[in-house]
Amino acid sequence: MSYLLNKLQLANPRWSVFSRILAAALGGYALATSSSLLITQLLMSLVGKYQGIHIGLMLGFLVYTGAVMWAFSVTTATRAWLGLVKLNVIFLLLTWALMQVNS
Amino acid sequence: MKDTFRQSMKWLHTWVGLVVGWVLFFMFLTGTLGYFYQEITRWMQPERPLIVHEVSTEALLDRAQQFAEIHAKGVDEYDILLPSSRDQNLRLGWRHAPEPGKKRGRYKQTVVDIESAENVATRETGGGRTLYRMHYRLHYMDTSISYWLVGFCTMLMLLAVITGVVIHKKIFSDFFTFRAKKGLPGWLDSHNALSVIALPFHFMITYSGLLFFLFMYMGVSSNFQTNDDEFKEMRKEIFPRSAHVEPAGIPAEMRSFSSLYDIAQQQWQTDNLRYVTVHAPNDINAQIAFVRNETDITYNQGDEVVVNGISGELISGNHKDYTVSGVIHNGFYSLHEGQFAGTLARWVYFITGLIGTAMIASGLVLWTTKRKPQQMKKLNGPDFGYRLVEQLNIGTIVGLPIAIAAYFYANRLLPVTMENRGEWEVHIMFITWALLLLYPAIRPAGKAWLEQLQLASIVFILLPMVNALTTDKHLGVTLPHGDWNLAGFDLTLIAVGISFAFARYKMKVIQQSNNARRKPTKSSIERSTNRKSPLENTPKPDLVLTKTGGDTV
Structure with missing residues (x-):
């Protein structure tokens, strides 16, 4: 086991880059999705459900871009992970709360 | 990632651009040709009659x-x-x-x-349609895999465009300072100029490209929020x-x-x-x-x-009746495809598309140019990664246009009655590209650039002549008849050929001056250490060195 761990060289900065790429790709996509849900709930009463969904989806790519840029701007990969998870949770909670209000 | 935000974004811009640069180059070039796909198809079916006025x-x-x-x-x-x-x-x-x-x-x-x-019997050909469909459909691949791959590359393109703006401090003032020098500043400025000149286009084409597959790429969210019936209804509302x-x-x-x-x-x-x-x-x-x-x-x-x-x-x-979001979505489609464009606007689209293609190419070349001085100092020669990027650059930036020319040659030279003729046109295009990707592996990079550029200029200039030998729809006929559609295609080929010849000339000049600077001969070292000659800073000794200095690249 320890041999394997040594072999993987977890302290190598490459792993930190790899972890950050994963955070940006997965966390960013999750944020694009959760933000689109939130936008739908925010706009639903104004423009109707379908347009709300549609606008949320269209903005998703821009949210994704922003999330990736942010993930690569923070000092460590761990921070990137934590930040994206936090923001996702907040978006989902807000979505849930708005869903209660809207329904 | 790095010390400052801008440096982090610079890092991101560099690697995001490099990873998918060649696919993006392919997408931009074939997509740009799409603005003339009907014209291309007409040229590829020479049995069709001339324009009737x-x-x-x-x-x-x-x-x-x-x-x-x-x-x-x-x-x-x-x-x-x-x-x-x-x-x-x-x-x-x-x-x-x-x-x-x-x-x-x-x-x-x-x-x-x-x-x-x-009914006019025309030869079997994929025409301009097959060529332009490659920019989102790729080829030889399952459609859904192609769409996801293209989506991934497009997403990275969007990242590259936006990080590119961020790292650019003086985006407008820089645009007006083109340092026409050779080497790094020249390449960097070209990349900047090509990016800034058509920035709205680059953003529009990339973002709208993602919108084409919106419900696929953002499928998690749309599937979560709608069932099948609702989804159909929503689509009907967006695309009446x-x-x-x-x-x-x-x-x-x-x-x-x-x-x-x-x-x-x-x-x-x-x-x-x-x-x-x-x-x-x-x-x-x-x-x-x-x-x-x-x-x-x-x-x-x-x-x-x-x-x-x-x-x-x-x-x-x-x-x-369009909804507001529907107008935005359909408006982006329309801007992407340019269906509304008349002849002039279509040419503007075509040239802007080529600027985008050149932007990607210059970015890719910039990556190697920046690393070259350091790589050349290495005792065992340049790294594998560096060599790979260099080869892919040559094989794609010059190789792909030659491969597209091969597609047109196949259209003219394959027997008209051949079975699966349309498919073979495409096979020949990709076989040619594969060969040109391999060629730089067996040649020094500098030589490979020059040779492929030369090949490109020759094949494009010869194509209208091959057309004249194989069909009755050549410049000698189309020009007097005033069929600008067909004549324009042949004339564009010649212009492209001349551009490649010019690019080769420029490349040769750059290489010669680089060689002169990088590889001082023994006599020049003696000269510079032994006596302070007033000629030292003049270009004259450089000219002498060019002749004696070997080919380093």
Whole structure:
């Protein structure tokens, strides 16, 4: 086991880059999705459900871009992970709360 | 990632651009050719007649109707595509009977000889359509894999565009300071200039590219929020389509299209017809939709007048109501495809697309140029990664255009009766590209650049001559006849060939001056250490060195 761990060289900065790429790709996509849900709930009463969904989806790519840029701007990969998870949770909670209000 | 935000973004920009740069180059180049795909198809079917000048729209419509009565009997719906500035032949298109095992038949167009109203037998070719479809469909791959791969690359492109803006401190002032020097500053400035000059286009084309597959890429969210029925309803709201009429099953004789067109013209007050769609022909419910040239960027809004084909009664209610988000979405489609563009705007699209292609190419070259001085100092020669990037650059940036030329050569040189001819045109294109990707592996990079650029200039300049030898639709015929569609294609090929020759010349000059600077000979070292010659800073010794200095790259 320890041999394997040594072999993987977890302290190598490459792993930190790899972890950050994963955070940006997965966390960013999750944020694009959760933000689109939130936008739908925010706009639903104004423009109707379908347009709300549609606008949320269209903005998703821009949210994704922003999330990736942010993930690569923070000092460590761990921070990137934590930040994206936090923001996702907040978006989902807000979505849930708005869903209660809207329904 | 790095110390400052800008440095982190610079890092991201560099690697994001490099990872998918070659695929993006392929997408940008084939996509740019798409702005002329109809023109390309016409060139690739030299059996088609030359432009016929001064035929009235009414005469064309009646010719097409006459043709449809014989050749498109029994189809539910067909289109009449009128000669336009893009494709100067009259065409009829309809969905043919499905092949065994397929749900829907293929939509095919038939060229109609305007003078004889006869069917023009054209060679089998993928034409411009196959070529431009590669920019989102790729080739040899399952469609959904292609779409995801293209989506991934496009997403990274969007990242590269936006990080590119962020890392650019003085985006506008930089634009006006083109340092026409050789080496790094020159390449960097080219990259900056090409990026800034068409920045709105780069953003629009990338973002709209993602919108084409919005419900696929953002599928998690849309599937979560809608069930199948709701999804269909939502799509209908975003992309309203004209209601299609069902045949009643009662045959009736249609009025002549030219007389029905009078009704449309009264609505429009112009003669600007683009195409006609005939629904349920020769049925009591027959509907003829006259669609005007799109001048509005709202996609598919195609100003149409629909009349009953039997009574000539004007049918209203085919207007499409767009939602606000629908207008944005369809507007982006329209901007991406440029269907509304006239000849001039189409050329602007084409050139802007080429600027985007060149931006990607210069970015890729910049990556190697920046690392070159350091790589050249290495005792064991440059790293594998560096060599790989360099080879992929040469093989793609110059190799792909040559491969596209090979596609056109195959169109002219493969036997007309050959089986799977259309597919073989594409095979030849990709075989050529593969060879040109391998070639830089066995040649020094500097030589490979020059040789492939030279090959590119030769194949493009020779292509109109091969056209002249193999067809009767060459410059000697098309120019006097005033068929600018076909003549323009040949002339563009020559212009491209000359551009490659010029690029080769520039590349050679850059290489010579680089060699002179990098590899001082023994005598020059002695000169510079032993005596302070006033000639030292003049270009003269450089010229001497050029002759004696070896090829380092």
